[in-house]
Amino acid sequence: MNKRIRTPVKRRLEINDEAGIGVSRNFNSIVIEAGGYEALTFDERDARNQIQNARRLRLGVGDAESVAFYFHRMQQENSNFYSAIDFDVDGRIRNLFWADTRSRAAYKAFGDVVSFDTTHLTNKYDMLFAPFVGVNHHEQSILFCCGLLSNENMNTFVWLFKEWLNCMSATPPKAIITDQCRAMKNAIQIVFPQARHRWCLWYVMKKIPEKLRGYSQYEAIKFALQNAVYDSFKKDEFDEEWQMMIEKFSLHDNEWLGVLYGERHRWIPAYVKDIFWAGLLTTQRSESMNAFFDGYVNSKTTLKQFVEQYDNVLRSKVEKETKADFKSRNKLYDCLTVYEFEKQFRAAYTNAKFKEVQVELKRLLYCHATLVKEDRSICTYHVKKAVLVGDKVKKVEFVVYFNSTEFEMQCVYRWFEFRGIMCAHSLSVLIERCIYEVPDKYIMPRWRKDLERGYACIPTTYSKSEAALNAKVHDNYHKTLDEIIEVASNDDSKHKAIQLGLRDIKERVRKDESGYASNMPPASSTVPPASSNVPPSSATCKVLIPLVAH
Incomplete structure (x- = not known):
C-alpha cells in the first residue's frame, strides 16, 4: 500500500526509457539522485512495471492523429458511428472502443450469442485486440464491435463492457462465451448480470496435460475425464462419471479439478445445452476473427496502419456474406431423402444451415426409434444409434419425448436448443410416427435465407x-x-x-x-x-x- 511512484519520477523513468537507457541503469540513476534505496517508496520491480505500462501507452508518430481522423471520418459518414477513448491520468490513450453503424445494426439481428476473446494482435505496443464476434445466418463470423486495450484487469473490462452497453442501446447479449479469465468473469457479473456466461471448452481441455501429466495413470485419467465431459448428455450422468473418476484415481486433492467441478455450469456441455448458443462450444469465432485480421496486419503493424486496414477487413466480410446470400437464393442442393421436412428445411434455411440438416439426415441410417412408454399425450422413445468408436461399432441410446397434443419434441441431446436444428434422433421419431412435415416452430427464423436484415442497406465507407x-x-x-x-x-x-x-x-x-x-x-x-x-x-x-x- 505504501509503494508509490510520484509523477515527476514516473516522467523521468519514461524519458530515460525513450532514450534507450536500460531499466537497471534507469532505476539506479533515480536511486543516486534520491540519496539511496531507503529514500525511495518503490523498488526496481515497480519501476520495471511502470516502464512496461508506459510503453503500452506510448503511441508512434501519427497514431493518435490517425485514430482521431478515422473516428471523425466515420462519424461524418454516418452519425451512428460509436467510439470511445479512455485516457490515463497523464492524458495518454489507454483503451479504445468503436463500432461502425452497420455492425451496430447487425447486433440487433445476431447479438443473441457473442464470443469475446483477447489477443496480442498489435504487438508493437503490446495492446490487446478485443473483438466482439457473433454468428450470422450463414454460420459466418460477424464483427459487432471491438476494442484495443492496454491491459486485462477487471476495471478495463468493466469500462469496455459498459461502453458496449452504451453502444448497443443498453441491450446485453443473452449468452457470452469467453476463456477462463477471472477479470472477464468478474466484469461480466458486474455489467451483464443477466447474461449466461460460459467458458470456452477448448481452453479448459487443453490444460489437461499441464495439470494432470504428473500422475502415473495420466492416460487413464485423461480418457475418463474426456468421457465424462463429451459423452454425458444429462447433468446427473456427468456428476456420476466425474465422481467415479475422482474416486478411482484418488484425485480429491487436485485443486484444478475441484475448481472446474465447482464451475461446471460454465463449461460442461450437459450443463450449458439448455439454451441457444448458435452451436458454439469454443471461442473459435473470436480466434477465427483474429486470424482473419492477420491477413491484413502483423506483429509490426502500427496502430495507424491497423486503423487504415480496418475498413478493408470489414469490406471483405460484407462481400463474403453477400456472396453467400446470392448462392442461398439461387442454388438449391439436391435432397437426400423423400421426406417432406427435408424440402421444408431446404426452402427455408441458408445453404450453410441446410447442409448441417443433411448431416443429421445421413445419421438417420444409423438410428432406430422404439416407443417404450405412453402416458396420455407424452410418448417416450428410446433411439438407438450406431456410433463408430475406434474400429468398433457401439450402440448409444438417446431418449426423446414427444407430446402428441402440442406437437413438441425434446431429445436429451438438446441439439435443437443448443444449435437451432433438429437432430437425427428427433427426426427418427417423426418417421416412426409417419409424420413427414414439421411445424414452423422447428424451423428457426435465425437461420432463414429470407431473414430481414436492416443493416444490409446502411451506409458505410466499405460498402x-x-x-x-x-x-x-x-x-x-x-x-x-x-x-x-x-x-x-x-x-x-x-x-x-x-x-x-x-x-x-x-x-x-x-x-x-x-x-x-x-x-x-x-x-x-x-x-x-x-x-x-x-x-x-x-x-x-x-x-x-x-x-x-x-
Missing part, C-alpha cells in the same frame, strides 16, 4: 457502390426520425403517437408496396423534411437503431 442509393435513403429517413424524436422530447404521449404512426406505415408498406406511394400524401404534410440545421443528439442515435434495424 459496395451499388448500395449507395439505399444508403442515402436510409440516412435521410434516419435524420427525419431524429427530428421527430427531438420534437417529442420526453413526452410519453408523443412517443406513443410516433410508435403508432411507424407501425401503421410499416403495415401499409407491407400490404401494398406498389400502390402505397401514390396513395400517400406528400412528405411535407406527413413529417417535416430532413434539415441539416438540427443536429441529432447521441441519445437520439441510440434510440433509432432498433427502429431502423427492424
Whole structure:
C-alpha cells in the first residue's frame, strides 16, 4: 500500500526509457539522485512495471492523429458511428472502443450469442485486440464491435463492457462465451448480470496435460475425464462419471479439478445445452476473427496502419456474406431423402444451415426409434444409434419425448436448443410416427435465407457502390426520425403517437408496396423534411437503431 511512484519520477523513468537507457541503469540513476534505496517508496520491480505500462501507452508518430481522423471520418459518414477513448491520468490513450453503424445494426439481428476473446494482435505496443464476434445466418463470423486495450484487469473490462452497453442501446447479449479469465468473469457479473456466461471448452481441455501429466495413470485419467465431459448428455450422468473418476484415481486433492467441478455450469456441455448458443462450444469465432485480421496486419503493424486496414477487413466480410446470400437464393442442393421436412428445411434455411440438416439426415441410417412408454399425450422413445468408436461399432441410446397434443419434441441431446436444428434422433421419431412435415416452430427464423436484415442497406465507407442509393435513403429517413424524436422530447404521449404512426406505415408498406406511394400524401404534410440545421443528439442515435434495424 505504501509503494508509490510520484509523477515527476514516473516522467523521468519514461524519458530515460525513450532514450534507450536500460531499466537497471534507469532505476539506479533515480536511486543516486534520491540519496539511496531507503529514500525511495518503490523498488526496481515497480519501476520495471511502470516502464512496461508506459510503453503500452506510448503511441508512434501519427497514431493518435490517425485514430482521431478515422473516428471523425466515420462519424461524418454516418452519425451512428460509436467510439470511445479512455485516457490515463497523464492524458495518454489507454483503451479504445468503436463500432461502425452497420455492425451496430447487425447486433440487433445476431447479438443473441457473442464470443469475446483477447489477443496480442498489435504487438508493437503490446495492446490487446478485443473483438466482439457473433454468428450470422450463414454460420459466418460477424464483427459487432471491438476494442484495443492496454491491459486485462477487471476495471478495463468493466469500462469496455459498459461502453458496449452504451453502444448497443443498453441491450446485453443473452449468452457470452469467453476463456477462463477471472477479470472477464468478474466484469461480466458486474455489467451483464443477466447474461449466461460460459467458458470456452477448448481452453479448459487443453490444460489437461499441464495439470494432470504428473500422475502415473495420466492416460487413464485423461480418457475418463474426456468421457465424462463429451459423452454425458444429462447433468446427473456427468456428476456420476466425474465422481467415479475422482474416486478411482484418488484425485480429491487436485485443486484444478475441484475448481472446474465447482464451475461446471460454465463449461460442461450437459450443463450449458439448455439454451441457444448458435452451436458454439469454443471461442473459435473470436480466434477465427483474429486470424482473419492477420491477413491484413502483423506483429509490426502500427496502430495507424491497423486503423487504415480496418475498413478493408470489414469490406471483405460484407462481400463474403453477400456472396453467400446470392448462392442461398439461387442454388438449391439436391435432397437426400423423400421426406417432406427435408424440402421444408431446404426452402427455408441458408445453404450453410441446410447442409448441417443433411448431416443429421445421413445419421438417420444409423438410428432406430422404439416407443417404450405412453402416458396420455407424452410418448417416450428410446433411439438407438450406431456410433463408430475406434474400429468398433457401439450402440448409444438417446431418449426423446414427444407430446402428441402440442406437437413438441425434446431429445436429451438438446441439439435443437443448443444449435437451432433438429437432430437425427428427433427426426427418427417423426418417421416412426409417419409424420413427414414439421411445424414452423422447428424451423428457426435465425437461420432463414429470407431473414430481414436492416443493416444490409446502411451506409458505410466499405460498402459496395451499388448500395449507395439505399444508403442515402436510409440516412435521410434516419435524420427525419431524429427530428421527430427531438420534437417529442420526453413526452410519453408523443412517443406513443410516433410508435403508432411507424407501425401503421410499416403495415401499409407491407400490404401494398406498389400502390402505397401514390396513395400517400406528400412528405411535407406527413413529417417535416430532413434539415441539416438540427443536429441529432447521441441519445437520439441510440434510440433509432432498433427502429431502423427492424
